[in-house]
Amino acid sequence: MNRARPRGWVLAALLIGSGLALPQIARRFPGWLEQVYAEKLFPNLMELLVVPARQVSWSVAQVLLLGLAAVLVVGFLHALSRARKKRSVGAFFAGTTGWLIAVGVVIWAFYLVWGLHYARAPLAALYGLTPKPADATALCRVTRLLAADTNYSYRLATTRNELGRADDAPSRLLQPRDELAKVLSSAHGLHHARMARVALPPPKSPALFSELLSRLGISGIYIPFTGEATVNGLMPEAAIPFVTAHEMAHQRGVAREDEANFAAWLACRESGMAAARYSASLAAYSSFLGALREVAPDSARALNQGLLDPGPAADRLAIWDFWKRYEGPGNDLAEAVNDTYLKGNAQPEGVRTYGRMVDLILAHEADGRWDPGW
Secondary structure, three states, X not given: OOOHHHHHHHHHHHHHHHHHHHHHHHHOOHHHHXXXXXXXXXXXXXXXXXXXXXXXXXXXXXXXXXXXXXHHHHHHHHHHHHHHHHOOHHHHOOOHHHHHHHHHHHHHHHHHHOHHHHHOOOHHHHHOOOOOOOOHHHHHHHHHHHHHHHHXXXXXXXXXXXXXXXXXXXXXXXXXXXXXXXXXXXXXXXOOHHHOOOOOOOOEOOHHHHHHHHHOOOXXXXXXXXXXXXXXXXOOHHHHHHHHHHHHHHHOOOOOHHHHHHHHHHHHHHOOOHHHHHHHHHHHHHHHHHHHHHHOHHHHHHHOOOOOOHHHHHHHHHHHHHHHHOOOHHHHHHHHHHHHHHHOOOOOOHHHHHHHHHHHHHHHHHOOOOOOOO
């Protein structure tokens, strides 16, 4: 009898089970989670983790993804060849325990280097906000504010030569991407000071990743194992600053999607770059319009008529058209996987969590902290 195989199965089960239980265990120790993990351990881990990504301009994550794909293909072909030689289906699964042990190790690594942030207290507590269920009146009021802010920041960005437009084409960012990353990093540092001392790599937009993300309906992704924020560089450029700020929020330990959206909105507004503020206002306007459509469809239809100036309206349509072109089975599959992932990490609304930034912006506005500055 081969005793190694049962021991392998037991080890795999222990690693996977205990790894998945880590956030539930950590949630029982909120003091340790904030004061030890978030304040000390995570920044120190990031300083080590991002060393390779900081040294090169290309995406380390993209190379690792290609390497992993090659390993999986070789492993599959090897298992298939072994099964053919032995004429046994069981031979195909002979190395399963090794793969399962590797999965367990990856789960542990994911939560230790970043995923435990899902177990932390809500970001609203950090900002001293008290989100409340949205009502149609508040949604209408803030939707109008966001439309006005979108128009104002668009005009300001074009005046400052941060945005350009040729004929009927979508807006183009005229500021270098490294400058965008620099100002957003400074703005994030206002609320995440513990990460200000860490020299994080700027967001990257590798061509292969961008094409893959487009086909999966994803605007950006944070890779915890390399500490890299990846932005889909194929999107219309009006969307780029807000998505960049969102992935940078993940990079600084803001795990939940609604909170990363809110942190991105704040960072864009506080960055001093009008093009970033415009991108965030345009994204937030779309989210508010979607939320209003659920509770007061007639009001949403009325507000969507003529509130935006021609430039912002054209950019919003360009963003919608871009994602429409990539609709398909890959998009549906990625959404289903992401929905499952989010629900498994303390976000019961799944992909709908992205839109819950609305509640945080409403609380921010109701608390009197939003000075439009027009």
